[in-house]
Amino acid sequence: MLDGLFLIQSSPPESTSHLHPLVTHSHCEPSPRVSAINPARLGRQSTHGRLRLLPPSGPVGEVTKLDKQRHQEAEEELKQARAKMAVQVKVLLLGPSDSGKSTVLKQMRLAHRGPFTQPEIESFRQRVFENLTRGLKYLLDALPDMGLELPEVYGDVYQGPDENEGRGMCGAGTAEGTRPDGIAADLALIEHAEGIGDGELFPMRYYGPLARLWAEPVVQTAWNRGNEVAVPENLHYFFSDLPRLFDVEYVPTTQDIVLSRTRTIGITETSFHRRDKEITIVDVGGQKSERRKWIHCFQDVTSILFVTSLSGYDRCLLEDRDANQMKDAMMIWESICNSQWFKRTSIILLLSKNDLFQEKIKTSDIKSFFPDFDGEPHSVTAGHAYFKKRFAWLVVNVGRVKGREIYIHITSVMDPELLRVVMAAVEE
Numbered sequence: 001m002l003d004g005l006f007l008i009q010s011s012p013p014e015s016t017s018h019l020h021p022l023v024t025h026s027h028c029e030p031s032p033r034v035s036a037i038n039p040a041r042l043g044r045q046s047t048h049g050r051l052r053l054l055p056p057s058g059p060v061g062e063v064t065k066l067d068k069q070r071h072q073e074a075e076e077e078l079k080q081a082r083a084k085m086a087v088q089v090k091v092l093l094l095g096p097s098d099s100g101k102s103t104v105l106k107q108m109r110l111a112h113r114g115p116f117t118q119p120e121i122e123s124f125r126q127r128v129f130e131n132l133t134r135g136l137k138y139l140l141d142a143l144p145d146m147g148l149e150l151p152e153v154y155g156d157v158y159q160g161p162d163e164n165e166g167r168g169m170c171g172a173g174t175a176e177g178t179r180p181d182g183i184a185a186d187l188a189l190i191e192h193a194e195g196i197g198d199g200e201l202f203p204m205r206y207y208g209p210l211a212r213l214w215a216e217p218v219v220q221t222a223w224n225r226g227n228e229v230a231v232p233e234n235l236h237y238f239f240s241d242l243p244r245l246f247d248v249e250y251v252p253t254t255q256d257i258v259l260s261r262t263r264t265i266g267i268t269e270t271s272f273h274r275r276d277k278e279i280t281i282v283d284v285g286g287q288k289s290e291r292r293k294w295i296h297c298f299q300d301v302t303s304i305l306f307v308t309s310l311s312g313y314d315r316c317l318l319e320d321r322d323a324n325q326m327k328d329a330m331m332i333w334e335s336i337c338n339s340q341w342f343k344r345t346s347i348i349l350l351l352s353k354n355d356l357f358q359e360k361i362k363t364s365d366i367k368s369f370f371p372d373f374d375g376e377p378h379s380v381t382a383g384h385a386y387f388k389k390r391f392a393w394l395v396v397n398v399g400r401v402k403g404r405e406i407y408i409h410i411t412s413v414m415d416p417e418l419l420r421v422v423m424a425a426v427e428e
């Protein structure tokens, strides 16, 4: 049942838990507190993950001056290590792919380190271009699976952008790309689109094809059925603003940055300092193939921020079109909340993308995907209540350490409340 998540079921190494700060090493991210301590200097050596006392320096049974000195040094290092751990907070972002984990991290990055730097902004600018070309290509490739087919010629060929639009409008570049080449040439360009390099403007030859293909009625139909094939949800945001993006002066806004999409592969750690605490946020990839790596971050977690998208209730997974995003999230949530690893860890559930949820519920009935939903079909409040209840039900309270709570919040990326909730989690 837990495809890709089997490792989570394994128990934490309880028998050696008191030794963790001394001897364990995460496969991917050795924690700073691990590398800060040298077991040998503590008068111990690590053998296959177990500690062995060093032999006394004098005759057997006699405690020499050197032994006492070693002991004192070890005590001192342990004291320092404990003090350091007290001010270190490790927050683990978990949840399915596309739920908004890295977006939460971007928001935290903004709040704690100030505006994005020039190189970061440049990298996001390149990412926005890729979001356009790859997002459209993904949608076009999915057409046959949706039983849709593009016409051989555009229906309304030149009612889209012409040479007076795009960069031409801004007085720079040429109108290249807005020529009436026909649909086949446009498709070929998008099919083989490459990224742009540092400082390279969005190539104008893409402007027309992107705008024309996006406006094509078949593509619009596919976009409106994007939930069936997991089309990136913010494509519309970028496509509705092409002239601004192709402007020679274009610099991504904060909104462009948080709404752009980059799938996380592997595990990333980002640290911030806040009120004498060192906060490390661990972000993981949520796709099924990534989930088996999660276990490498399970040690010494202070809080878990479990992110799942409210708008996923009618969407499939990118990696599995037969699976429902929300049901998949519930399955992972259940195993995380009831895992032995996190008996003492506070867990916060962020039901994200509320902005998209509020829009989609107007036309997409929850009952079609969750037959036991008996609230008003297009009521945002009924939808919220239903999903909160469903997630809460999945948490088994038996065996839970007293006082360990699970919190549920509804958020969206542009909502300042998101940061407040996240900070509360971190500062607990």
Ligand SMILES: Nc1nc2c(ncn2[C@@H]2O[C@H](COP(=O)(O)OP(=O)(O)OP(=O)(O)O)[C@@H](O)[C@H]2O)c(=O)[nH]1
Pocket (backbone or CB within 6 Å): 095, 096, 097, 098, 099, 100, 101, 102, 103, 104, 233, 234, 258, 259, 260, 261, 262, 263, 264, 265, 284, 285, 286, 287, 307, 352, 353, 354, 355, 356, 411, 412, 413, 414
């Ligand atoms: N409109 C809207 N978009 C959001 C919101 N939260 C996240 N997104 C977008 O959803 C997409 C996926 O978000 P990510 O943060 O990359 O998702 P993830 O959980 O890190 O995904 P993986 O790295 O694959 O595990 C991005 O384009 C985000 O901008 C939200 O509240 N509203």
Ligand SMILES: [Mg+2]
Pocket (backbone or CB within 6 Å): 101, 102, 103, 262, 263, 264, 283, 284, 285, 286
């Ligand atoms: Mg991510």
